[in-house]
Amino acid sequence: xxxxxxxxxxxxxxxxxxxxxxxxxxIYGKRFFRFATNRHGLSDAEAEDMxxxxxxxxxxxxNELIEQIxxxxxxxxxxxxxxxxxxxxxxxxxxxxxxxxxxFVRLDDYIFEVGTSYDTFWDFYEVDEIESPxxxxxxxxxxxxxxxxxxxxxxxxxxxxxxxxTKIMEGKTEEALRIRYMRxxxxxxxxxxxxxxxx
Amino acid sequence: xxxxSIEITxxxxxxxxxxxxxxxxxxxxxxxxxxxxxxxxxxxxxxxxNLTNRLSVAMQTHTLGELLRLKMIKLNLNEDYFIExxxxxxxxxxxxFNDQIQISNLPIVLFRKLVISAKLSYSEVxxxxxxxxxxxxxxxxFNNVDFIQTRFARKPTSFGLKEKFSFFVSEETEExxxxxxxxxxxxxx
Numbered sequence: 001x002x003x004x005x006x007x008x009x010x011x012x013x014x015x016x017x018x019x020x021x022x023x024x025x026x027i028y029g030k031r032f033f034r035f036a037t038n039r040h041g042l043s044d045a046e047a048e049d050m051x052x053x054x055x056x057x058x059x060x061x062x063n064e065l066i067e068q069i070x071x072x073x074x075x076x077x078x079x080x081x082x083x084x085x086x087x088x089x090x091x092x093x094x095x096x097x098x099x100x101x102x103x104f105v106r107l108d109d110y111i112f113e114v115g116t117s118y119d120t121f122w123d124f125y126e127v128d129e130i131e132s133p134x135x136x137x138x139x140x141x142x143x144x145x146x147x148x149x150x151x152x153x154x155x156x157x158x159x160x161x162x163x164x165x166t167k168i169m170e171g172k173t174e175e176a177l178r179i180r181y182m183r184x185x186x187x188x189x190x191x192x193x194x195x196x197x198x199x
Numbered sequence: 200x201x202x203x204s205i206e207i208t209x210x211x212x213x214x215x216x217x218x219x220x221x222x223x224x225x226x227x228x229x230x231x232x233x234x235x236x237x238x239x240x241x242x243x244x245x246x247x248x249n250l251t252n253r254l255s256v257a258m259q260t261h262t263l264g265e266l267l268r269l270k271m272i273k274l275n276l277n278e279d280y281f282i283e284x285x286x287x288x289x290x291x292x293x294x295x296f297n298d299q300i301q302i303s304n305l306p307i308v309l310f311r312k313l314v315i316s317a318k319l320s321y322s323e324v325x326x327x328x329x330x331x332x333x334x335x336x337x338x339x340x341f342n343n344v345d346f347i348q349t350r351f352a353r354k355p356t357s358f359g360l361k362e363k364f365s366f367f368v369s370e371e372t373e374e375x376x377x378x379x380x381x382x383x384x385x386x387x388x
Contacts (some may be wrong), residue, residue: 013258021254025247033246034237048246052253057341059258060334073227080230081221082341088217089340138211139219154219155232157212164236 006075013062024055032083039158040087050086057082141191149184156181262334263327264298270317284316285309301335301372302328303379311386321387325380332376 004023012020029051036047058065058079069075142150148169155165162174162181169177220229241247261269271277278296282289287309294300295313302310314324 016258018255018258021251021258022247025242025250029242029247029250031233031237033242035233038237044243044246048250051246051250052257053337055250055254056257056337059254060338061341076230077227084217084220088221091213091217139215142215153212154216157216160236167235168232 006069006072007066009075010062010066010069013059014066021055024058025051028079028083032080036083036087039160040091041159042087042090046090050083050090053086054079054083137195138192140195141188144191145184145187149180149187152177152181153184153188257330257333260330261327262298262331263302263324264296264331266319266323266327267296267313267317270319274318276317281313281316285313287313298331298334301376302331303372303375307379307382307386311383314383314387321384324383328376328380332373336372 004020004027009020009023012023032051032054033047036042036050037044042050065075065078069078142153145153151169152165155168160168162177165177166172166174172180242250267281271281278289278292281287282292285292287295287305291300291305292313295302295305314321
């Protein structure tokens, strides 16, 4: 049952066969749910809403998708992108809503500041983040790092522990990763400063 | 969101992560990481139950367009009949049949005529109108996201309906629909 192919899933949705709902929940539900709660700090209820929205969009778009999706991998990616976008929208919505009540913290000496003013910070949000100059610069700075450093920064940012990361980055100890992370943050700062000073 | 304290670099990295996933041609690397670290077990029982219940309702409740098309078949009518009885234009009627129009934008007198000509009760219409509302709202938000076009894929109910959907619903348009349905209810009573 859990190995149902995407064509069958879409076909069942089109036929309004509600059996497909438990199949979707079993195939994607737990992983997506834990990704939202463990990595992005959503409550159980919020993560449930994200899953609902994701599958609801799939239901609404099934007639188009059956013509457009070309493989199981394509289908999985498409669903995952919808889900991540739900989290992003929620994240953005909450940040904008709580604009006045958010306090800034520095986690440790290794973390640099992109900017210290509210104006700079909200620049991330008040234009679409994809277009934000600060985000473009940060992405460029990240792309100047090695793939390992970039992956490490992004994984830590999603609250993966060093122990968990050792499962992905085989052959590296927790201690080695910790040191590498600190160095990667320093490199990111240097790259970002370089790009900022070029402007 | 549990923690409202923000470190600015963490925040920026999070935004970069989201946009990288959404713009990725193939996010399989991240998906593999999730499979490896988040496991493949079941959802918590209460979440699974809520989710399947909400989705079943969403899947089985007819939109207004679906309801009208079913009625048209059942009563052996055609679109011309509804145009004549409701005085709505063919284009508008087509938009309603295809769930492309927010009902609160229609003149209420004409919409009432349409409902009566299709021999629908207020409670049937209310359910279907809310279903259409949430469908349009969800698709509108989804279509405004830039990854939707499936090049590979590039570019977001009160039968207790509201709580079955999420925070994305615009309160302003929802209020307008509530007022509209209240007026329709009065007109039909």
